[in-house]
Amino acid sequence: MPPTDPATDDVADATHYRRPAEAQLPRTIRTLRTQLLAGFHSRDAVLQWLQELAVRTLGEVPTRQYVRFAAEFRPDSEHTEGVLLAAFLDSETRTRDLEPSVADCVRRQWAAEVIAPVQADSFRSLRKDAGEYVGETERDGDGDAGHDPAKQSIAMRPALEELHAFQEVALHRPLNGGLDDRREILDWGDDLVVATRGEPLGDGTPPGAFIRDLHNDPCGDLLLCDDRPHWRRCRQWYLCRNVLPAFNRGVRDLARRTAEEPTTSDGDALGETPEWG
Template sequence: MSKTDVQQSRRPSLRKLRIDVQEMRTELEAGFDSPREALAWFQRLTVRTRGEIPQRRYQQIAEEFPPTPGHDRGPFLEALLADHAAPDTAYDSQEVRRYFWAWSVLPAFHRALRQLRKDAGSYVGETKEAQDVSRMRYIAMRPAIDEIDRDQAGVLEAFLDGFDEPADVLNWGERLQLATHGEPVQPDLPGGFATRLYTEGVAADVLPETSNTAMLTRTDDTHTRAREWLAAKLLLPAFNRGVRDLAGRAGEEADTAGDEIGDAPSWEVGR
Protein backbone atom coordinates (compact mmCIF):
# COMPACT_ATOMS: atom_id res chain seq x y z
CA MET A 1 0.00 0.00 0.00
CA SER A 2 1.46 3.37 -1.00
CA LYS A 3 1.80 6.31 1.37
CA THR A 4 -1.09 8.03 -0.35
CA ASP A 5 -3.29 5.04 0.42
CA VAL A 6 -2.53 5.03 4.15
CA GLN A 7 -5.68 5.36 6.23
CA GLN A 8 -5.83 6.84 9.70
CA SER A 9 -8.73 6.09 11.98
CA ARG A 10 -9.70 6.64 15.59
CA ARG A 11 -11.44 3.25 15.47
CA PRO A 12 -8.98 1.39 13.26
CA SER A 13 -10.35 -2.12 13.79
CA LEU A 14 -13.43 -1.28 11.71
CA ARG A 15 -11.36 -0.07 8.78
CA LYS A 16 -8.95 -2.98 9.18
CA LEU A 17 -11.84 -5.41 8.83
CA ARG A 18 -12.87 -3.66 5.63
CA ILE A 19 -9.32 -4.01 4.25
CA ASP A 20 -9.27 -7.70 5.22
CA VAL A 21 -12.54 -8.32 3.37
CA GLN A 22 -11.51 -6.21 0.39
CA GLU A 23 -8.47 -8.43 -0.14
CA MET A 24 -10.80 -11.41 -0.39
CA ARG A 25 -12.76 -9.71 -3.18
CA THR A 26 -9.57 -9.13 -5.15
CA GLU A 27 -8.76 -12.85 -4.94
CA LEU A 28 -12.30 -13.83 -5.90
CA GLU A 29 -12.33 -11.67 -9.00
CA ALA A 30 -9.04 -13.21 -10.15
CA GLY A 31 -10.56 -16.70 -9.93
CA PHE A 32 -8.98 -19.90 -8.62
CA ASP A 33 -6.78 -22.50 -10.25
CA SER A 34 -8.43 -25.50 -8.60
CA PRO A 35 -11.33 -26.51 -6.33
CA ARG A 36 -8.80 -26.92 -3.53
CA GLU A 37 -7.72 -23.30 -3.91
CA ALA A 38 -11.38 -22.26 -3.78
CA LEU A 39 -11.84 -24.22 -0.53
CA ALA A 40 -8.87 -22.42 1.04
CA TRP A 41 -10.41 -19.10 -0.01
CA PHE A 42 -13.75 -19.98 1.57
CA GLN A 43 -11.95 -20.83 4.81
CA ARG A 44 -10.25 -17.43 4.90
CA LEU A 45 -13.52 -15.72 4.00
CA THR A 46 -15.20 -17.47 6.92
CA VAL A 47 -12.75 -15.89 9.35
CA ARG A 48 -12.81 -12.42 7.81
CA THR A 49 -16.60 -12.27 7.86
CA ARG A 50 -16.49 -13.39 11.52
CA GLY A 51 -18.75 -16.40 10.93
CA GLU A 52 -21.58 -14.34 9.45
CA ILE A 53 -21.93 -16.28 6.18
CA PRO A 54 -25.24 -18.19 6.58
CA GLN A 55 -24.86 -21.92 7.19
CA ARG A 56 -27.26 -22.67 4.34
CA ARG A 57 -24.82 -20.99 1.96
CA TYR A 58 -22.18 -23.55 2.90
CA GLN A 59 -24.66 -26.32 2.21
CA GLN A 60 -25.17 -24.89 -1.26
CA ILE A 61 -21.42 -24.57 -1.79
CA ALA A 62 -20.89 -28.21 -0.81
CA GLU A 63 -23.34 -29.30 -3.49
CA GLU A 64 -21.00 -27.78 -6.09
CA PHE A 65 -18.15 -30.13 -5.18
CA PRO A 66 -18.36 -33.56 -6.84
CA PRO A 67 -17.81 -36.44 -4.38
CA THR A 68 -16.27 -38.59 -7.13
CA PRO A 69 -14.80 -38.03 -10.61
CA GLY A 70 -18.03 -39.49 -12.00
CA HIS A 71 -19.93 -36.40 -10.87
CA ASP A 72 -19.67 -33.05 -12.61
CA ARG A 73 -18.67 -29.87 -10.86
CA GLY A 74 -21.52 -27.52 -10.15
CA PRO A 75 -21.87 -24.39 -12.31
CA PHE A 76 -21.00 -22.07 -9.42
CA LEU A 77 -17.75 -23.93 -8.74
CA GLU A 78 -16.94 -23.77 -12.45
CA ALA A 79 -17.51 -20.02 -12.35
CA LEU A 80 -15.12 -19.67 -9.41
CA LEU A 81 -12.28 -21.21 -11.36
CA ALA A 82 -10.02 -19.00 -13.41
CA ASP A 83 -10.75 -18.93 -17.13
CA HIS A 84 -7.82 -21.20 -17.97
CA ALA A 85 -9.05 -23.76 -15.40
CA ALA A 86 -12.67 -23.73 -16.63
CA PRO A 87 -12.54 -22.42 -20.20
CA ASP A 88 -15.79 -23.92 -21.49
CA THR A 89 -18.36 -22.12 -19.35
CA ALA A 90 -21.23 -20.67 -21.33
CA TYR A 91 -21.71 -17.72 -18.99
CA ASP A 92 -19.74 -14.77 -17.66
CA SER A 93 -17.75 -16.26 -14.77
CA GLN A 94 -16.67 -12.85 -13.55
CA GLU A 95 -20.28 -11.73 -13.28
CA VAL A 96 -21.19 -14.87 -11.31
CA ARG A 97 -18.38 -14.18 -8.84
CA ARG A 98 -19.49 -10.59 -8.40
CA TYR A 99 -23.10 -11.70 -7.95
CA PHE A 100 -21.98 -14.06 -5.17
CA TRP A 101 -20.09 -11.22 -3.53
CA ALA A 102 -23.07 -8.87 -3.73
CA TRP A 103 -25.64 -11.34 -2.41
CA SER A 104 -23.60 -13.38 0.08
CA VAL A 105 -20.45 -11.58 1.19
CA LEU A 106 -21.57 -7.95 1.41
CA PRO A 107 -24.50 -8.79 3.74
CA ALA A 108 -22.16 -10.93 5.86
CA PHE A 109 -19.65 -8.07 6.04
CA HIS A 110 -22.49 -5.76 7.09
CA ARG A 111 -23.42 -8.07 9.96
CA ALA A 112 -19.77 -8.59 10.92
CA LEU A 113 -19.15 -4.84 11.09
CA ARG A 114 -22.25 -4.26 13.19
CA GLN A 115 -21.04 -6.87 15.67
CA LEU A 116 -17.48 -5.52 15.69
CA ARG A 117 -18.55 -1.92 16.30
CA LYS A 118 -19.89 -2.88 19.74
CA ASP A 119 -16.39 -3.36 21.15
CA ALA A 120 -14.18 -1.53 18.66
CA GLY A 121 -11.59 0.45 20.58
CA SER A 122 -11.28 4.23 20.17
CA TYR A 123 -7.72 5.56 20.14
CA VAL A 124 -7.25 9.14 21.30
CA GLY A 125 -4.24 11.35 21.79
CA GLU A 126 -2.00 9.27 19.52
CA THR A 127 0.15 10.14 16.52
CA LYS A 128 -1.06 9.57 12.97
CA GLU A 129 1.35 6.65 12.70
CA ALA A 130 -0.35 5.05 15.69
CA GLN A 131 -3.67 5.25 13.83
CA ASP A 132 -2.31 3.86 10.55
CA VAL A 133 -4.71 1.07 9.64
CA SER A 134 -2.40 -0.38 6.98
CA ARG A 135 0.17 -1.30 9.66
CA MET A 136 -2.20 -3.32 11.84
CA ARG A 137 -0.97 -6.88 12.17
CA TYR A 138 -4.08 -8.89 12.99
CA ILE A 139 -7.40 -9.56 11.27
CA ALA A 140 -9.76 -6.87 12.62
CA MET A 141 -6.98 -6.20 15.18
CA ARG A 142 -7.87 -9.38 17.05
CA PRO A 143 -4.99 -11.82 17.70
CA ALA A 144 -7.37 -14.67 18.59
CA ILE A 145 -9.05 -14.35 15.18
CA ASP A 146 -5.65 -14.51 13.49
CA GLU A 147 -4.85 -17.59 15.53
CA ILE A 148 -7.98 -19.50 14.57
CA ASP A 149 -7.36 -18.52 10.95
CA ARG A 150 -3.97 -20.25 11.10
CA ASP A 151 -5.46 -23.26 12.88
CA GLN A 152 -8.19 -23.67 10.28
CA ALA A 153 -5.83 -23.25 7.34
CA GLY A 154 -3.48 -25.90 8.73
CA VAL A 155 -6.26 -28.38 9.51
CA LEU A 156 -7.84 -27.94 6.09
CA GLU A 157 -4.52 -28.35 4.28
CA ALA A 158 -3.67 -31.52 6.22
CA PHE A 159 -7.07 -33.06 5.50
CA LEU A 160 -6.91 -32.28 1.79
CA ASP A 161 -3.35 -33.65 1.58
CA GLY A 162 -4.46 -36.94 3.12
CA PHE A 163 -2.75 -38.95 5.86
CA ASP A 164 0.11 -41.43 5.80
CA GLU A 165 -1.91 -43.82 7.96
CA PRO A 166 -5.27 -43.75 9.75
CA ALA A 167 -3.66 -43.22 13.17
CA ASP A 168 -2.50 -39.78 12.01
CA VAL A 169 -6.14 -38.71 12.27
CA LEU A 170 -5.80 -38.73 16.08
CA ASN A 171 -3.32 -35.86 16.16
CA TRP A 172 -5.26 -34.10 13.44
CA GLY A 173 -8.43 -34.46 15.52
CA GLU A 174 -6.83 -32.56 18.39
CA ARG A 175 -5.93 -29.72 16.05
CA LEU A 176 -9.46 -29.83 14.64
CA GLN A 177 -10.89 -28.96 18.07
CA LEU A 178 -8.92 -25.71 18.09
CA ALA A 179 -9.81 -24.93 14.48
CA THR A 180 -13.55 -25.23 15.19
CA HIS A 181 -13.27 -23.59 18.62
CA GLY A 182 -14.80 -26.75 20.05
CA GLU A 183 -17.83 -26.73 17.74
CA PRO A 184 -18.88 -30.23 16.61
CA VAL A 185 -18.37 -31.06 12.95
CA GLN A 186 -21.42 -33.34 12.88
CA PRO A 187 -23.72 -32.13 15.68
CA ASP A 188 -26.41 -34.73 15.00
CA LEU A 189 -24.14 -37.78 15.19
CA PRO A 190 -22.60 -39.35 18.32
CA GLY A 191 -18.84 -39.21 18.66
CA GLY A 192 -16.47 -36.64 17.27
CA PHE A 193 -15.72 -36.39 13.56
CA ALA A 194 -12.08 -37.45 13.97
CA THR A 195 -13.16 -40.31 16.25
CA ARG A 196 -15.52 -41.63 13.61
CA LEU A 197 -12.89 -41.27 10.90
CA TYR A 198 -10.39 -43.23 12.97
CA THR A 199 -12.63 -46.02 14.22
CA GLU A 200 -14.27 -46.60 10.87
CA GLY A 201 -10.90 -46.40 9.15
CA VAL A 202 -9.32 -48.98 11.47
CA ALA A 203 -12.12 -51.39 10.55
CA ALA A 204 -11.16 -51.21 6.86
CA ASP A 205 -9.88 -54.77 6.56
CA VAL A 206 -12.89 -56.21 8.37
CA LEU A 207 -15.72 -53.94 7.31
CA PRO A 208 -14.62 -52.25 4.08
CA GLU A 209 -18.13 -50.99 3.42
CA THR A 210 -17.92 -48.74 6.51
CA SER A 211 -14.26 -47.74 6.13
CA ASN A 212 -12.80 -44.36 5.31
CA THR A 213 -9.20 -45.61 5.12
CA ALA A 214 -8.87 -45.25 1.36
CA MET A 215 -10.45 -41.82 1.41
CA LEU A 216 -8.05 -40.68 4.13
CA THR A 217 -4.79 -42.06 2.77
CA ARG A 218 -4.94 -42.33 -1.01
CA THR A 219 -3.95 -39.47 -3.30
CA ASP A 220 -5.62 -40.54 -6.54
CA ASP A 221 -8.26 -38.30 -8.08
CA THR A 222 -11.18 -40.32 -6.69
CA HIS A 223 -10.15 -40.01 -3.06
CA THR A 224 -8.81 -36.47 -3.41
CA ARG A 225 -12.22 -35.36 -4.64
CA ALA A 226 -13.88 -37.21 -1.78
CA ARG A 227 -11.81 -35.23 0.73
CA GLU A 228 -12.61 -31.96 -1.03
CA TRP A 229 -16.30 -32.81 -0.91
CA LEU A 230 -16.16 -33.66 2.80
CA ALA A 231 -14.23 -30.47 3.55
CA ALA A 232 -16.89 -28.39 1.82
CA LYS A 233 -19.76 -30.34 3.36
CA LEU A 234 -18.53 -30.64 6.96
CA LEU A 235 -15.39 -28.66 7.77
CA LEU A 236 -16.35 -25.25 6.36
CA PRO A 237 -19.68 -25.08 8.26
CA ALA A 238 -17.93 -26.12 11.49
CA PHE A 239 -15.24 -23.50 10.93
CA ASN A 240 -17.98 -20.92 10.44
CA ARG A 241 -19.73 -21.82 13.70
CA GLY A 242 -16.43 -21.73 15.58
CA VAL A 243 -15.44 -18.30 14.31
CA ARG A 244 -18.89 -16.92 15.07
CA ASP A 245 -18.61 -18.08 18.68
CA LEU A 246 -15.08 -16.72 19.07
CA ALA A 247 -15.68 -13.37 17.38
CA GLY A 248 -17.62 -11.87 20.28
CA ARG A 249 -14.99 -12.98 22.79
CA ALA A 250 -11.81 -11.93 20.97
CA GLY A 251 -10.10 -8.90 22.46
CA GLU A 252 -8.57 -6.07 20.47
CA GLU A 253 -4.82 -5.51 20.33
CA ALA A 254 -3.18 -2.60 18.57
CA ASP A 255 -0.10 -4.50 17.43
CA THR A 256 1.48 -3.15 14.26
CA ALA A 257 3.74 -4.74 11.69
CA GLY A 258 7.29 -4.44 12.96
CA ASP A 259 6.35 -4.74 16.63
CA GLU A 260 7.72 -7.71 18.50
CA ILE A 261 5.05 -10.36 18.90
CA GLY A 262 3.98 -10.52 22.50
CA ASP A 263 4.96 -6.96 23.40
CA ALA A 264 2.20 -5.06 25.12
CA PRO A 265 0.86 -2.21 22.98
CA SER A 266 1.66 1.29 24.18
CA TRP A 267 -1.68 2.76 23.13
CA GLU A 268 -4.40 3.74 25.51
CA VAL A 269 -7.83 2.59 24.45
CA GLY A 270 -10.70 4.92 25.20
CA ARG A 271 -14.21 3.50 25.29
Protein backbone atom coordinates in the same frame (compact mmCIF):
# COMPACT_ATOMS: atom_id res chain seq x y z
CA MET B 1 -14.39 19.78 -12.14
CA PRO B 2 -16.23 19.94 -8.79
CA PRO B 3 -14.34 21.42 -5.86
CA THR B 4 -12.65 18.96 -3.55
CA ASP B 5 -13.29 18.75 0.15
CA PRO B 6 -9.98 18.80 2.07
CA ALA B 7 -11.54 16.82 4.91
CA THR B 8 -12.69 14.11 2.51
CA ASP B 9 -9.27 13.99 0.88
CA ASP B 10 -7.64 13.57 4.29
CA VAL B 11 -9.84 10.56 5.09
CA ALA B 12 -9.21 8.95 1.70
CA ASP B 13 -5.44 9.34 2.07
CA ALA B 14 -5.24 8.48 5.76
CA THR B 15 -3.08 5.65 7.03
CA HIS B 16 -4.05 5.95 10.70
CA TYR B 17 -7.58 5.67 12.01
CA ARG B 18 -9.18 6.20 15.40
CA ARG B 19 -11.23 3.02 14.91
CA PRO B 20 -8.77 0.96 12.85
CA ALA B 21 -10.59 -2.36 13.17
CA GLU B 22 -13.59 -0.85 11.40
CA ALA B 23 -11.36 0.69 8.73
CA GLN B 24 -9.63 -2.64 8.17
CA LEU B 25 -12.76 -4.69 7.42
CA PRO B 26 -13.77 -3.16 4.05
CA ARG B 27 -10.17 -3.38 2.84
CA THR B 28 -10.10 -7.05 3.74
CA ILE B 29 -13.41 -7.74 2.02
CA ARG B 30 -12.23 -5.89 -1.07
CA THR B 31 -9.15 -8.11 -1.26
CA LEU B 32 -11.22 -11.28 -0.89
CA ARG B 33 -13.66 -10.07 -3.53
CA THR B 34 -10.82 -9.25 -5.92
CA GLN B 35 -9.45 -12.77 -5.50
CA LEU B 36 -12.88 -14.24 -6.21
CA LEU B 37 -13.50 -12.13 -9.30
CA ALA B 38 -10.12 -13.16 -10.71
CA GLY B 39 -10.98 -16.87 -10.43
CA PHE B 40 -9.03 -19.68 -8.79
CA HIS B 41 -6.41 -22.07 -10.14
CA SER B 42 -7.56 -25.14 -8.22
CA ARG B 43 -10.42 -26.64 -6.23
CA ASP B 44 -8.21 -26.67 -3.14
CA ALA B 45 -7.66 -22.92 -3.55
CA VAL B 46 -11.43 -22.39 -3.48
CA LEU B 47 -11.68 -24.27 -0.16
CA GLN B 48 -8.79 -22.29 1.29
CA TRP B 49 -10.43 -19.05 0.18
CA LEU B 50 -13.73 -20.08 1.78
CA GLN B 51 -11.89 -20.74 5.04
CA GLU B 52 -10.29 -17.32 4.91
CA LEU B 53 -13.67 -15.76 4.17
CA ALA B 54 -14.93 -17.26 7.43
CA VAL B 55 -12.17 -15.85 9.60
CA ARG B 56 -11.98 -12.46 7.90
CA THR B 57 -15.73 -11.93 8.31
CA LEU B 58 -15.64 -12.97 11.99
CA GLY B 59 -17.62 -16.15 11.42
CA GLU B 60 -20.69 -14.43 9.99
CA VAL B 61 -20.99 -16.60 6.85
CA PRO B 62 -24.31 -18.50 7.10
CA THR B 63 -23.79 -22.25 7.43
CA ARG B 64 -26.19 -22.87 4.56
CA GLN B 65 -23.73 -21.23 2.17
CA TYR B 66 -21.10 -23.88 2.94
CA VAL B 67 -23.67 -26.65 2.65
CA ARG B 68 -24.83 -25.36 -0.72
CA PHE B 69 -21.30 -24.91 -1.97
CA ALA B 70 -20.29 -28.41 -0.87
CA ALA B 71 -22.66 -29.86 -3.47
CA GLU B 72 -20.55 -28.14 -6.13
CA PHE B 73 -17.67 -30.49 -5.37
CA ARG B 74 -19.71 -33.61 -6.20
CA PRO B 75 -19.26 -34.68 -9.83
CA ASP B 76 -22.08 -35.64 -12.13
CA SER B 77 -21.93 -38.03 -15.08
CA GLU B 78 -20.10 -35.56 -17.33
CA HIS B 79 -18.27 -33.02 -15.16
CA THR B 80 -16.20 -33.02 -11.99
CA GLU B 81 -17.79 -29.90 -10.54
CA GLY B 82 -21.08 -28.02 -10.39
CA VAL B 83 -21.77 -24.86 -12.36
CA LEU B 84 -20.99 -22.50 -9.47
CA LEU B 85 -17.65 -24.14 -8.69
CA ALA B 86 -16.86 -24.19 -12.40
CA ALA B 87 -17.43 -20.43 -12.50
CA PHE B 88 -15.14 -19.95 -9.50
CA LEU B 89 -12.36 -21.81 -11.32
CA ASP B 90 -10.39 -20.27 -14.15
CA SER B 91 -10.88 -21.48 -17.71
CA GLU B 92 -7.85 -23.79 -17.59
CA THR B 93 -9.08 -25.60 -14.48
CA ARG B 94 -12.83 -26.10 -14.87
CA THR B 95 -14.24 -29.04 -16.80
CA ARG B 96 -17.47 -27.35 -17.82
CA ASP B 97 -17.67 -25.31 -21.00
CA LEU B 98 -18.51 -21.86 -19.64
CA GLU B 99 -18.06 -18.65 -21.53
CA PRO B 100 -15.66 -16.36 -19.64
CA SER B 101 -18.32 -13.66 -19.54
CA VAL B 102 -20.78 -16.09 -17.95
CA ALA B 103 -18.24 -17.19 -15.33
CA ASP B 104 -17.46 -13.54 -14.57
CA CYS B 105 -21.16 -12.80 -14.12
CA VAL B 106 -21.66 -15.77 -11.78
CA ARG B 107 -18.74 -14.71 -9.59
CA ARG B 108 -19.99 -11.12 -9.40
CA GLN B 109 -23.47 -12.32 -8.54
CA TRP B 110 -22.14 -14.52 -5.72
CA ALA B 111 -20.15 -11.59 -4.38
CA ALA B 112 -23.28 -9.44 -4.41
CA GLU B 113 -25.63 -12.02 -2.91
CA VAL B 114 -23.33 -13.60 -0.33
CA ILE B 115 -20.34 -11.40 0.48
CA ALA B 116 -22.15 -8.06 0.64
CA PRO B 117 -24.68 -9.13 3.33
CA VAL B 118 -21.96 -10.96 5.26
CA GLN B 119 -19.82 -7.83 5.24
CA ALA B 120 -22.66 -5.83 6.78
CA ASP B 121 -23.23 -8.49 9.44
CA SER B 122 -19.50 -8.55 10.20
CA PHE B 123 -19.36 -4.80 10.60
CA ARG B 124 -22.31 -4.79 12.99
CA SER B 125 -20.65 -7.56 14.99
CA LEU B 126 -17.36 -5.66 15.07
CA ARG B 127 -18.57 -2.14 15.80
CA LYS B 128 -19.97 -2.84 19.26
CA ASP B 129 -16.51 -3.78 20.58
CA ALA B 130 -14.29 -1.69 18.30
CA GLY B 131 -11.79 0.40 20.21
CA GLU B 132 -11.22 4.09 19.63
CA TYR B 133 -7.62 5.28 19.95
CA VAL B 134 -6.01 8.68 20.40
CA GLY B 135 -2.23 8.73 20.13
CA GLU B 136 -0.08 10.38 22.76
CA THR B 137 1.56 12.57 20.12
CA GLU B 138 -1.80 13.90 19.00
CA ARG B 139 -2.63 14.96 22.53
CA ASP B 140 0.49 17.09 22.33
CA GLY B 141 -0.66 18.52 19.01
CA ASP B 142 1.79 16.54 16.87
CA GLY B 143 1.54 13.30 14.90
CA ASP B 144 -1.17 10.87 13.81
CA ALA B 145 -4.00 9.53 15.91
CA GLY B 146 -4.97 5.89 16.00
CA HIS B 147 -3.32 3.01 14.15
CA ASP B 148 -2.64 1.81 10.63
CA PRO B 149 -5.16 -0.99 9.84
CA ALA B 150 -2.74 -2.57 7.36
CA LYS B 151 -0.30 -3.32 10.17
CA GLN B 152 -2.84 -4.88 12.51
CA SER B 153 -3.91 -8.48 13.01
CA ILE B 154 -7.35 -9.67 11.92
CA ALA B 155 -9.87 -7.26 13.49
CA MET B 156 -6.95 -6.21 15.74
CA ARG B 157 -7.37 -9.49 17.61
CA PRO B 158 -4.17 -11.58 17.63
CA ALA B 159 -6.16 -14.56 18.89
CA LEU B 160 -8.09 -14.59 15.61
CA GLU B 161 -4.80 -14.58 13.72
CA GLU B 162 -3.72 -17.63 15.72
CA LEU B 163 -7.00 -19.41 15.02
CA HIS B 164 -6.61 -18.63 11.33
CA ALA B 165 -3.22 -20.38 11.38
CA PHE B 166 -4.68 -23.41 13.19
CA GLN B 167 -7.46 -23.66 10.61
CA GLU B 168 -5.05 -23.38 7.70
CA VAL B 169 -3.03 -26.30 9.08
CA ALA B 170 -6.13 -28.43 9.76
CA LEU B 171 -7.40 -27.83 6.22
CA HIS B 172 -4.05 -28.23 4.48
CA ARG B 173 -3.21 -31.64 5.96
CA PRO B 174 -6.02 -33.64 4.29
CA LEU B 175 -5.89 -31.55 1.11
CA ASN B 176 -2.16 -32.03 0.62
CA GLY B 177 -2.31 -35.56 -0.77
CA GLY B 178 -4.45 -36.89 2.06
CA LEU B 179 -3.48 -38.26 5.45
CA ASP B 180 -1.15 -41.25 5.73
CA ASP B 181 -3.26 -43.76 7.64
CA ARG B 182 -5.87 -44.21 10.37
CA ARG B 183 -3.35 -43.25 13.02
CA GLU B 184 -2.89 -39.87 11.37
CA ILE B 185 -6.67 -39.44 11.35
CA LEU B 186 -6.43 -39.43 15.15
CA ASP B 187 -3.56 -36.92 15.01
CA TRP B 188 -5.59 -34.73 12.65
CA GLY B 189 -8.34 -34.79 15.26
CA ASP B 190 -6.04 -32.83 17.58
CA ASP B 191 -5.77 -30.10 14.95
CA LEU B 192 -9.50 -30.19 14.32
CA VAL B 193 -10.48 -29.63 17.95
CA VAL B 194 -8.30 -26.52 18.18
CA ALA B 195 -9.28 -25.21 14.73
CA THR B 196 -13.01 -25.56 15.45
CA ARG B 197 -12.73 -24.56 19.12
CA GLY B 198 -14.78 -27.67 19.84
CA GLU B 199 -17.74 -26.44 17.81
CA PRO B 200 -19.90 -29.12 16.14
CA LEU B 201 -19.24 -30.12 12.56
CA GLY B 202 -21.59 -29.36 9.70
CA ASP B 203 -23.72 -32.41 10.47
CA GLY B 204 -23.98 -31.44 14.15
CA THR B 205 -21.46 -34.02 15.38
CA PRO B 206 -18.94 -32.84 18.02
CA PRO B 207 -15.36 -33.00 16.67
CA GLY B 208 -14.34 -35.80 19.04
CA ALA B 209 -17.19 -38.04 17.92
CA PHE B 210 -16.56 -36.96 14.33
CA ILE B 211 -12.97 -38.24 14.46
CA ARG B 212 -14.06 -41.43 16.26
CA ASP B 213 -16.62 -42.17 13.56
CA LEU B 214 -14.14 -41.44 10.77
CA HIS B 215 -11.53 -43.68 12.35
CA ASN B 216 -13.98 -46.55 12.78
CA ASP B 217 -15.71 -46.16 9.41
CA PRO B 218 -14.48 -48.80 6.91
CA CYS B 219 -14.26 -46.01 4.30
CA GLY B 220 -12.63 -43.50 6.64
CA ASP B 221 -9.14 -44.13 5.35
CA LEU B 222 -10.33 -43.90 1.75
CA LEU B 223 -12.06 -40.60 2.41
CA LEU B 224 -9.15 -38.92 4.17
CA CYS B 225 -6.10 -40.84 2.96
CA ASP B 226 -6.64 -42.06 -0.60
CA ASP B 227 -5.17 -39.72 -3.22
CA ARG B 228 -6.98 -41.09 -6.26
CA PRO B 229 -9.03 -38.41 -8.07
CA HIS B 230 -12.42 -39.78 -7.00
CA TRP B 231 -11.54 -39.82 -3.31
CA ARG B 232 -9.79 -36.47 -3.55
CA ARG B 233 -13.05 -34.96 -4.83
CA CYS B 234 -15.02 -36.72 -2.10
CA ARG B 235 -12.61 -35.32 0.48
CA GLN B 236 -13.09 -31.78 -0.84
CA TRP B 237 -16.86 -32.18 -0.64
CA TYR B 238 -16.60 -33.60 2.89
CA LEU B 239 -14.39 -30.78 4.14
CA CYS B 240 -16.65 -28.11 2.68
CA ARG B 241 -19.82 -29.78 3.97
CA ASN B 242 -18.65 -30.61 7.49
CA VAL B 243 -15.41 -28.88 8.47
CA LEU B 244 -15.75 -25.35 7.08
CA PRO B 245 -19.04 -24.67 8.93
CA ALA B 246 -17.34 -25.68 12.19
CA PHE B 247 -14.41 -23.38 11.41
CA ASN B 248 -16.90 -20.58 10.83
CA ARG B 249 -18.65 -21.23 14.15
CA GLY B 250 -15.30 -21.40 15.94
CA VAL B 251 -14.32 -18.00 14.57
CA ARG B 252 -17.65 -16.51 15.63
CA ASP B 253 -17.24 -17.92 19.14
CA LEU B 254 -13.72 -16.54 19.54
CA ALA B 255 -14.60 -13.15 18.07
CA ARG B 256 -17.12 -12.71 20.88
CA ARG B 257 -14.62 -13.68 23.59
CA THR B 258 -11.46 -11.84 22.61
CA ALA B 259 -10.54 -8.16 22.76
CA GLU B 260 -8.54 -5.77 20.62
CA GLU B 261 -4.79 -5.65 21.11
CA PRO B 262 -3.23 -3.03 18.84
CA THR B 263 0.23 -3.50 17.40
CA THR B 264 2.78 -0.71 17.13
CA SER B 265 4.77 0.00 13.98
CA ASP B 266 7.62 -2.19 15.24
CA GLY B 267 5.28 -5.14 15.69
CA ASP B 268 4.97 -5.06 19.48
CA ALA B 269 1.60 -5.16 21.17
CA LEU B 270 0.87 -1.97 23.05
CA GLY B 271 -0.76 -3.73 25.95
CA GLU B 272 -3.11 -0.82 26.58
CA THR B 273 -6.85 -0.90 26.99
CA PRO B 274 -8.63 1.17 24.31
CA GLU B 275 -11.65 3.35 24.87
CA TRP B 276 -14.58 1.10 24.01
CA GLY B 277 -17.20 2.77 21.88
